[in-house]
Amino acid sequence: MFASRYVPESSRKRSYESSESESESGSDSDSDGGEQIEKPLEVEQEDSDNNDDETSQPSDKEEKDSESESEDESVSSNKSEDSESESENMPNEVDDSNQTKHSSIFKRLKASLDISKKLVDIDQDQEEMSDDGSRAVEPAELVPIPQPELPKDKRVYLSSNVNGGNLDYIAKPVYYASTTTKPFDTLFNEIFGSSPNKYQQLVSNLKSNNFESAFSVQLAVFNELVSKNKCFTSPINSPNNNNGDLLVNAATGSGKTLAYLIPILMSLSNRIVPKLSCIILVPTRPLVNQVLATVNSLTKNLGLNVIASNSNLSIKKEMEKFQNFKPDILISTPGRLVDYLTYNDKNDDYETQSTGYKLNLRYLQFLVIDEVDRLLNQSFQNWINIVNKKIESDKLPVAHNEVFNYSIQKLLFSATLHNDVNKLSSFNFYKPKLLVVDDDKFANNDANTGLDSSFYKVPENLQEFEIFVNKEFESFKPLLLLKSLIENHSFKNILVFTKSNESSLRLTKLLNLLYTNYQRFYSQELPQEIEIHYLNSTVSGNNKKKILNRFTSDKINILVVTDLVSRGLDLTNVEKVINYDLPISSTDYVHRIGRCARAYNYGEAITMICGNGDRKWFNKITKPIKRKNEIKKLLFSQEKESEGAKLVLTELENKFYNDSLAQLQDAVLSRG
Numbered sequence: 001m002f003a004s005r006y007v008p009e010s011s012r013k014r015s016y017e018s019s020e021s022e023s024e025s026g027s028d029s030d031s032d033g034g035e036q037i038e039k040p041l042e043v044e045q046e047d048s049d050n051n052d053d054e055t056s057q058p059s060d061k062e063e064k065d066s067e068s069e070s071e072d073e074s075v076s077s078n079k080s081e082d083s084e085s086e087s088e089n090m091p092n093e094v095d096d097s098n099q100t101k102h103s104s105i106f107k108r109l110k111a112s113l114d115i116s117k118k119l120v121d122i123d124q125d126q127e128e129m130s131d132d133g134s135r136a137v138e139p140a141e142l143v144p145i146p147q148p149e150l151p152k153d154k155r156v157y158l159s160s161n162v163n164g165g166n167l168d169y170i171a172k173p174v175y176y177a178s179t180t181t182k183p184f185d186t187l188f189n190e191i192f193g194s195s196p197n198k199y200q201q202l203v204s205n206l207k208s209n210n211f212e213s214a215f216s217v218q219l220a221v222f223n224e225l226v227s228k229n230k231c232f233t234s235p236i237n238s239p240n241n242n243n244g245d246l247l248v249n250a251a252t253g254s255g256k257t258l259a260y261l262i263p264i265l266m267s268l269s270n271r272i273v274p275k276l277s278c279i280i281l282v283p284t285r286p287l288v289n290q291v292l293a294t295v296n297s298l299t300k301n302l303g304l305n306v307i308a309s310n311s312n313l314s315i316k317k318e319m320e321k322f323q324n325f326k327p328d329i330l331i332s333t334p335g336r337l338v339d340y341l342t343y344n345d346k347n348d349d350y351e352t353q354s355t356g357y358k359l360n361l362r363y364l365q366f367l368v369i370d371e372v373d374r375l376l377n378q379s380f381q382n383w384i385n386i387v388n389k390k391i392e393s394d395k396l397p398v399a400h401n402e403v404f405n406y407s408i409q410k411l412l413f414s415a416t417l418h419n420d421v422n423k424l425s426s427f428n429f430y431k432p433k434l435l436v437v438d439d440d441k442f443a444n445n446d447a448n449t450g451l452d453s454s455f456y457k458v459p460e461n462l463q464e465f466e467i468f469v470n471k472e473f474e475s476f477k478p479l480l481l482l483k484s485l486i487e488n489h490s491f492k493n494i495l496v497f498t499k500s501n502e503s504s505l506r507l508t509k510l511l512n513l514l515y516t517n518y519q520r521f522y523s524q525e526l527p528q529e530i531e532i533h534y535l536n537s538t539v540s541g542n543n544k545k546k547i548l549n550r551f552t553s554d555k556i557n558i559l560v561v562t563d564l565v566s567r568g569l570d571l572t573n574v575e576k577v578i579n580y581d582l583p584i585s586s587t588d589y590v591h592r593i594g595r596c597a598r599a600y601n602y603g604e605a606i607t608m609i610c611g612n613g614d615r616k617w618f619n620k621i622t623k624p625i626k627r628k629n630e631i632k633k634l635l636f637s638q639e640k641e642s643e644g645a646k647l648v649l650t651e652l653e654n655k656f657y658n659d660s661l662a663q664l665q666d667a668v669l670s671r672g
């Protein structure tokens, strides 16, 4: 009869869950025990329901044990009352069997409780029962409830040590004003006396390259490396003179290359015999060439040997070149450097030959890592570990308990310095210091907690714009881009960023067609014949160089690119950067727009925003970046004329665009 009684779903579920947890804790009792302790009556019924035919009985010992415990007694007495009152309502013929059944239930209950009791931990065993049979709760100290692991947060890092290193340098950056300049003459005379001083040749090289005054970041690094360091007045950079590694965050185009080159060239110009004293690492080959050109322009008559990695040559050829040429300065990508450092490990025979040469880091004084956040993401080839190991293994043997080794000063630069201190700490810094070139040190920088995207900064003289178009016009974006260029009369020195190789190719072709067709459709003279070209990773190394040369010599008007060129490239003539496709991060935005307004020149960055999704994303990535000027809206003439008017494309514009699209399709199909 009980077996057919309705058991609420919730009770069944509780019973089931209890059973699960019991079995997890290793108990072989049935499902009742745990639940009975808290909800005796309910479970009694369930027990009856579920165990009518159950044959297993508690052992004698269990029965005795359970009887001797007050807790069990109390529970038992409750149950007796309940069962009595229940039995009153039962038909007489079932009373006997009910009593038998109940006593068997109580026995099993006691047994279950006994087993449960053995399973509870010692603290619970010590709990006292109150008079009413409920558990007396002992006052416990309030302790925090265990919390789930927090998401990665810079503040967590900042309060801890990573790899045993102290992270104070991140939490307490040294700020330098971003617009201060000082003539190089004055700067050098202040420290080394009036000219001519021993760095006269370097100053003269700077001047002959039109570098008259030091920019802020150059003053900052000069102050840290030169003004505070005796090594520049002594012939060598001895370990005692190394006043620590530097990490520098300064805006794009603010002159970071010269910031590290000037002190390094000063130090090395004192050297007696050539030996590898400085390695400069940059992420890409075009950047290797760019830095090489700058170093060459500044080392005239300094007698220094400078070499850049050249992946057109075999490693063997390059190693031979190193052997003959004995570089003081090597400029490379990390990947190529690893190739050099591991070359003889892979080619044992080679070492035994007379031409065998190993790149030795024993005399290395400066290790420069430019665009460090990007290079930290290039963890392939395990380059940091290999360089670290090589530095260690090349150290001179310890003699007479004295170590005389050159202390390598690490100089790290970026406009978007990495905030992953775990990664940064892999450089094994020595007395690191973080320099931030920024006037406005507290604005937009919550609690001044070190590196994050709030250190990112728009160049001083850059004006940002946005063009918003409704989602319905998404497929007309190329037309709207052309419309904007025509309305703003700008067809020169423009870099257009797209999201992919394919997008850059397609846009270049379509823009060319649109431009040509425009004059035919509108019988309107456009300013000039223009050349629109693309540059992406499908272009070979030599062609890349040619295209960039054509662009910087104003032969290409509009260069449609991918993020391949968003980092570090110094294309001095860029007047306007257009984000045709949105960048995928604040970092990419900073580097893209930083291709213009370089060296404190003026420039414009325009971002095309299509629909509300784009709008949200654009707001999100631009919000943490510091800027002097607000981002302005760039309106089409139609929108300007009647403020708030929705953009409408004319029939002619539609036809012009569709014809051009059809032409593009024909061209693609005829090729394919």
Ligand SMILES: Nc1ncnc2c1ncn2[C@@H]1O[C@H](COP(=O)(O)OP(=O)(O)OP(=O)(O)O)[C@@H](O)[C@H]1O
Pocket: 210, 211, 212, 213, 214, 215, 218, 250, 251, 252, 253, 254, 255, 256, 257, 258, 414, 415, 567, 568, 569, 570, 572, 594, 598, 599
């Ligand atoms: N003191 C100076 N006087 C005049 N021009 C300078 C000076 N220092 C650097 N420049 C010029 O400023 C431009 C930007 O310099 P550089 O490429 O070093 O910038 P950057 O800070 O490394 O930028 P990015 O973060 O984009 O790599 C270059 O054209 C460089 O020649």
